Amino acid sequence: MLLFAIRRLIQAIPILLGVSLVVFGLVHIVPGNPIDMLLPPEASPEIIAQMKAAFGFDKPLYMQYLLWLLRAVQGDFGLSVFNATPVWGQLSAALQNTFVLAILGAALGFSMGILCGMVSALYHGRWPDKVFSAIATVGVSLPHYWCAIVLVLFCAVLHDWMPAQGMGDDSLPLYDRLQYLVLPVITLSLIPMGVIGRLVRATVLDIVGQDFVGALSAKGLTRWPVIRHIARNAAPPVLALMGLQFGYLLGGSILVETVFNWPGSGNLLNLAIFRRDIPVLQATILVLATFFVMLNLLVDIAQAAIDPRIRR
Amino acid sequence: MSASLKQDPHSPDPRDRGGPAQPLLIVDNLRKHFPVRGGLLNRQVATVQAVDDVSFSVRKGETLGIVGESGCGKSTTARLLMRLMEPDAGSVIFDGDPVGDRRGISVSDMRRQMQMVFQDSYTSLNPRMTMAESIAYAPRMHGLGRREAYDRAEDLLSRVGLNPRQYARRYPHELSGGQRQRVNIARALALEPRLVILDEAVAALDKSVEAQVLNLLTDLKQSLNLTYLFISHDLNVVEYMSDRVMVMYLGRVVEAGPVESIYRRPRHPYTRALFASKPTLDPDRRTTEMPLTGDPPNPINPPSGCRFRTRCAFAQPRCAETLPPLAAPFDGDTDGTHVVACHIPEAQSAMAVHHG
Amino acid sequence: MSDIAMGTPLVSRPDAPAAPAPGYWKSVGQRLLTDKTTIAVTLVLLGILFITLGAPLVTHYDPYHGSVLGRLKPIGTPGHWLGTDETGRDLWTRLCYGGRLSLLAAIMPVTISLIVGGFLGILAGYAGGIVGTLIMRTMDVFYAFPSILLAIAICGLLGNGLSNSIIALAVVFIPPMVRVSETVTTQSRNLDFVEAARASGTTTPQIIRYHVLANVLGPILVYATSLISVSIILSAGLSFLGLGVTPPQAEWGLMLNSLRQAIYVQPYVAALPGLMIFATSMCFNLMSDGFRSAMDVRLNK
Ligand SMILES: Nc1ncnc2c1ncn2[C@@H]1O[C@H](COP(=O)(O)OP(=O)(O)O)[C@@H](O)[C@H]1O
Numbered sequence: 013m014l015l016f017a018i019r020r021l022i023q024a025i026p027i028l029l030g031v032s033l034v035v036f037g038l039v040h041i042v043p044g045n046p047i048d049m050l051l052p053p054e055a056s057p058e059i060i061a062q063m064k065a066a067f068g069f070d071k072p073l074y075m076q077y078l079l080w081l082l083r084a085v086q087g088d089f090g091l092s093v094f095n096a097t098p099v100w101g102q103l104s105a106a107l108q109n110t111f112v113l114a115i116l117g118a119a120l121g122f123s124m125g126i127l128c129g130m131v132s133a134l135y136h137g138r139w140p141d142k143v144f145s146a147i148a149t150v151g152v153s154l155p156h157y158w159c160a161i162v163l164v165l166f167c168a169v170l171h172d173w174m175p176a177q178g179m180g181d182d183s184l185p186l187y188d189r190l191q192y193l194v195l196p197v198i199t200l201s202l203i204p205m206g207v208i209g210r211l212v213r214a215t216v217l218d219i220v221g222q223d224f225v226g227a228l229s230a231k232g233l234t235r236w237p238v239i240r241h242i243a244r245n246a247a248p249p250v251l252a253l254m255g256l257q258f259g260y261l262l263g264g265s266i267l268v269e270t271v272f273n274w275p276g277s278g279n280l281l282n283l284a285i286f287r288r289d290i291p292v293l294q295a296t297i298l299v300l301a302t303f304f305v306m307l308n309l310l311v312d313i314a315q316a317a318i319d320p321r322i323r324r
Numbered sequence: 325m326s327a328s329l330k331q332d333p334h335s336p337d338p339r340d341r342g343g344p345a346q347p348l349l350i351v352d353n354l355r356k357h358f359p360v361r362g363g364l365l366n367r368q369v370a371t372v373q374a375v376d377d378v379s380f381s382v383r384k385g386e387t388l389g390i391v392g393e394s395g396c397g398k399s400t401t402a403r404l405l406m407r408l409m410e411p412d413a414g415s416v417i418f419d420g421d422p423v424g425d426r427r428g429i430s431v432s433d434m435r436r437q438m439q440m441v442f443q444d445s446y447t448s449l450n451p452r453m454t455m456a457e458s459i460a461y462a463p464r465m466h467g468l469g470r471r472e473a474y475d476r477a478e479d480l481l482s483r484v485g486l487n488p489r490q491y492a493r494r495y496p497h498e499l500s501g502g503q504r505q506r507v508n509i510a511r512a513l514a515l516e517p518r519l520v521i522l523d524e525a526v527a528a529l530d531k532s533v534e535a536q537v538l539n540l541l542t543d544l545k546q547s548l549n550l551t552y553l554f555i556s557h558d559l560n561v562v563e564y565m566s567d568r569v570m571v572m573y574l575g576r577v578v579e580a581g582p583v584e585s586i587y588r589r590p591r592h593p594y595t596r597a598l599f600a601s602k603p604t605l606d607p608d609r610r611t612t613e614m615p616l617t618g619d620p621p622n623p624i625n626p627p628s629g630c631r632f633r634t635r636c637a638f639a640q641p642r643c644a645e646t647l648p649p650l651a652a653p654f655d656g657d658t659d660g661t662h663v664v665a666c667h668i669p670e671a672q673s674a675m676a677v678h679h680g
Numbered sequence: 681m682s683d684i685a686m687g688t689p690l691v692s693r694p695d696a697p698a699a700p701a702p703g704y705w706k707s708v709g710q711r712l713l714t715d716k717t718t719i720a721v722t723l724v725l726l727g728i729l730f731i732t733l734g735a736p737l738v739t740h741y742d743p744y745h746g747s748v749l750g751r752l753k754p755i756g757t758p759g760h761w762l763g764t765d766e767t768g769r770d771l772w773t774r775l776c777y778g779g780r781l782s783l784l785a786a787i788m789p790v791t792i793s794l795i796v797g798g799f800l801g802i803l804a805g806y807a808g809g810i811v812g813t814l815i816m817r818t819m820d821v822f823y824a825f826p827s828i829l830l831a832i833a834i835c836g837l838l839g840n841g842l843s844n845s846i847i848a849l850a851v852v853f854i855p856p857m858v859r860v861s862e863t864v865t866t867q868s869r870n871l872d873f874v875e876a877a878r879a880s881g882t883t884t885p886q887i888i889r890y891h892v893l894a895n896v897l898g899p900i901l902v903y904a905t906s907l908i909s910v911s912i913i914l915s916a917g918l919s920f921l922g923l924g925v926t927p928p929q930a931e932w933g934l935m936l937n938s939l940r941q942a943i944y945v946q947p948y949v950a951a952l953p954g955l956m957i958f959a960t961s962m963c964f965n966l967m968s969d970g971f972r973s974a975m976d977v978r979l980n981k
């Protein structure tokens with residue numbers, strides 16, 4: 013088991029290196045230089061040279077990459093070219109906000125998905141199953157940014173139930189600040205709900221069909237050993253999907269954050285793009301992608317811990 | 325190539341280059357080891373010695389049976405002969421010509437004269453092709469015209485006992501297992517091969533269907549002047565089909581000889597163990613794995629010396645030290661064609677098991 | 681030879697089917713024709729295609745011409761049955777014309793990734809070895825990015841515009857496409873009938889053409905159809921962020937973003953473009969489900 017974990021860890025290294033190369037390389041698929049884009053065209057050559065040296069853009073490309081990578085693994089992403097503050101400071105604040113949303117959204121979405129999946133497997137072919145599979149199909153094709161708008165429309169525009177913009181002030185009492193979370197979290201939870209529910213339903217039906225043909229009844233399914241058996245067998249694929257989905261929540265939050273004006277990493281990325289703030293952009297993507305890789309690694313290891321057959 | 329197959333089994337085959345005395349196939353020290361990967365960084369941690377220094381020959385017109393427990397390397401041998409995988413070592417001589425050698429014949433020329441029927445009748449047919457398409461496919465790839473190829477496919481269908489009008493345009497899932505295996509046989513015959521490898525070709529069929537297909541194979545062999553390499557784990561079937569038999573254990577040949585001689589007096593303890601656990605004709609007792617006492621064979625890092633010694637009642641220290649070569653039995657009670665790989669005279673001469 | 685032909689009874693086989701079945705694609709077609717959901721969904725998609733491509737036939741307004749006086753009219757306004765947008769352009773007209781770019785921006789990336797990713801995946805699956813490993817490890821790297829993030833990053837760096845959004849999404853879709861086609865290719869490569877074809881001396885290109893492609897193309901196309909449904913959401917999302925199509929062009933995501941600003945004035949009008957995105961995406965999703973079950977050939981009995 014430990015061997016498996018170590019092996020997966022080692023296998024992740026080339027992927028992470030590849031990720032860093034892509035993130036670094038992305039910037040250089042655009043013609044021109046980050047400094048040229050930033051400075052007005054009438055800037056004097058000295059100033060340009062000075063700026064380039066300050067941000068390290070005068071070195072050869074591979075040196076730039078190695079230096080950038082070396083600093084990045086130490087958590088030093090340099091200075092924002094927009095306001096010359098440390099990138100990591102901006103990023104960590106934004107990441108915290110994003111994680112609050114993503115974790116709550118995932119918790120809500122995963123539990124709803126598992127519940128719906130179990131219920132529709134239990135009532136296989138009957139109306140709760142049909143209702144849920146309709147909801148799941150809808151959920152998979154729902155543009156979540158539109159969903160966010162519709163939620164705003166109902167809860168903030170037509171009725172004055174919830175605040176719809178930002179995350180509130182530090183001065184507000186906790187209860188009021190929590191209200192700002194409700195709509196974004198509900199929106200985010202819709203992303204994984206349908207997908208997880210579908211998988212849970214299919215997996216449970218598969219397991220039940222294999223092992224106790226015809227024994228599928230409400231009573232049978234709620235007996236503890238049966239539940240444990242099903243959970244054990246259904247957990248690996250569901251866990252894998254959850255890992256992926258959590259990553260999508262982090263990435264997909266950018267659109268939701270835009271609608272709700274939530275000061276998270278998505279918002280930061282958006283700002284960085286419009287300010288052409290390359291260091292911030294690189295750092296945001298690198299950190300999110302690294303997190304995604306590590307998350308999938310954890311999922312792999314967790315899967316193997318649950319089901320020894322997965323270890324090879 | 326002409327559309328119809330040659331009809332007269334007695335006319336000389338123009339492809340017969342070596343004459344009747346030249347064995348159709350000579351296999352010399354064929355070897356295939358598969359790496360087993362694992363551990364950190366996916367390093368090679370062990371090898372499966374799937375086929376290890378296997379040598380034998382097949383005479384023109386005979387049927388050589390290969391028998392052994394599942395996992396002993398029968399299919400790997402077949403795939404190596406067809407060059408579906410490259411051997412690690414060893415040579416194959418087809419009718420006097422080394423295969424894949426500059427002085428011999430090319431792999432593609434060899435494949436025209438050597439064809440194979442696989443065990444699973446369903447997966448070995450393309451589910452999107454009709455029976456006629458599947459059979460006509462290879463001849464068309466080799467340049468036969470469309471019309472001629474389909475004529476040949478229909479001719480072959482009727483030869484394997486399927487009415488072309490009824491079956492030519494059907495898809496694999498519309499046929500029964502026995503019917504599909506007939507089509508697979510027809511497909512293997514479409515290039516007019518001289519040698520056909522039948523790898524567990526009847527193993528998946530019901531007993532009654534199996535008998536029909538075996539009879540079909542016997543008839544086809546006569547009328548088309550074929551040579552068979554008949555692979556099976558079923559001793560009854562091998563006895564019925566073969567002129568000579570070769571017994572394999574963990575990638576090596578342990579005994580070989582004429583079918584009567586082997587079945588009347590098996591010399592190798594493993595062969596006798598096989599006979600002792602021979603499945604009966606009772607369909608409920610038919611299994612793929614033959615029951616044998618002792619540890620099951622593990623082709624990963626097999627025992628030193630004689631590979632059977634860990635399950636052998638007669639094993640002595642020298643069995644672990646040296647690999648027994650294939651040689652005439654100690655009692656010499658054969659015409660010289662029966663060979664066995666065993667050091668121990670008592671092991672060879674122990675009571676033969678009566679079978680019937 | 682007649683004795684062989686007669687050697688075994690044919691008529692008495694209980695499992696012998698009575699009539700020959702139609703060809704594979706024909707039977708797929710027949711199954712599709714009996715699937716009500718797929719038919720309904722296809723009709724809806726054809727309807728959407730009609731109002732977008734045939735926009736001049738269903739509306740006589742100019743999608744780029746509005747009037748300051750007629751801004752943000754509600755749904756049901758005479759002459760503008762779906763109301764008007766923030767510069768007074770007829771919303772129905774904008775929705776019809778907007779579908780052109782939305783569909784283009786969604787379908788193009790999938791087509792590109794289908795060709796590039798399908799090719800790479802079949803290559804990796806069939807060649808295996810170093811080439812296969814190289815291709816698949818490269819794709820693993822791209823897999824490490826959450827898809828929206830990668831699309832936004834590429835699009836943000838290349839600058840906005842239709843073609844850049846298409847490129848960005850194509851890059852995002854190629855890795856999963858490669859994976860799907862590699863998996864199905866590897867599966868069918870190891871099937872006995874491919875080995876049998878190799879054994880009868882068929883060359884590699886011929887095997888790919890006759891045996892692998894036929895079995896691989898179906899699943900890949902099904903997957904591509906389901907990708908279109910994702911692609912519609914993502915491409916509109918890029919425009920929604922201001923990274924895709926640029927104003928004043930009509931495109932559903934872009935319209936959603938600009939109408940969002942007016943949500944307190946005309947709440948329902950603001951939700952309409954999103955409804956179009958949603959409906960189209962769902963139709964493609966259901967269509968792909970329909971294709972999948974119609975093409976389900978029992979490869980493993
Ligand atoms: N492609 C392969 N890779 C690794 N091991 C293999 C491969 N093919 C066969 N083997 C191993 O080689 C041994 C012999 O297999 P096989 O020739 O199929 O046996 P048989 O046909 O006698 O049942 C088995 O242990 C099998 O696991």
Ligand SMILES: [Mg+2]
Nearest residue numbers: 395398399524
């Ligand atoms: Mg085998």
